[in-house]
Amino acid sequence: AQTVTQSQPEMSVQEAETVTLSCTYDTSESDYYLFWYKQPPSRQMILVIRQEAYKQQNATENRFSVNFQKAAKSFSLKISDSQLGDAAMYFCAYRGMYSGGGADGLTFGKGTHLIIQP
Amino acid sequence: AAGVIQSPRHLIKEKRETATLKCYPIPRHDTVYWYQQGPGQDPQFLISFYEKMQSDKGSIPDRFSAQQFSDYHSELNMSSLELGDSALYFCASSYGQGALTYEQYFGPGTRLTVT
DSSP, X not given: OOEXXXXXXXXXXXXXXXXXXXXXXXXXXXXXXXXXXXXXXXXXXXXXXXXXXXXXXXXXXXXXXXXXXXXXXEEEEEEOSOOGGGOXXXXXXXXXXXXXXXXXXXXXXXXXXXXXXX | OOOOEEEOSEEEEOTTOOEEEEEEOOTTOOEEEXXXXXXXXXXXXXXXXXXXXXXEEOSOOTTEEEEXXXXXXXXXXXXXXXXXXXXXXXXXXXXXXXXXXXXXEEXXXXXXXXX
């Protein structure tokens, strides 16, 4: 079974600065997807960014970018120019490429609570 | 843009009662997923449907069942409710299955409280 580990329960950053959230995962598959989801106090799960394992190029979405290291099974999220609205719980998630055996669903890490200091 | 709709948003039930949660996926999305998120926990995958057929099962209790209807909406039926079933229940939708699946988009969730 796949596992996702987020080793930072909580991170704090000053507004306008850059912060990196860590995520490692364990899998025996070669093809898969990785995601970062944001869960603000409203509890809505919002997709931040996605990475396909077969792509070497790191995904970028505006101020959000990832550092995907497939051999190391590492998938960190960098948030540049942090804003107060970025404050939330951030979940790293894994999904295999193919269906069945529970693989349809996302496997989440325990989350990192990001605090933005004004 | 249209999002995933879940109803009701809040539900209070007593132990041993039954609850039904509804999910309306994003238009043209054909795959629906159900997740359970306990207090302070990460979401856990329960079950998924693709083109009205059960696609995959995760950690769904036997007391729970679900189905997807011809209009692609889905319902999660929960019977003999227990205090431990109190949680936030998310529905997510996507287009395609398996290797063709795009990212999952989540609804706002239904908060179930069992007393």
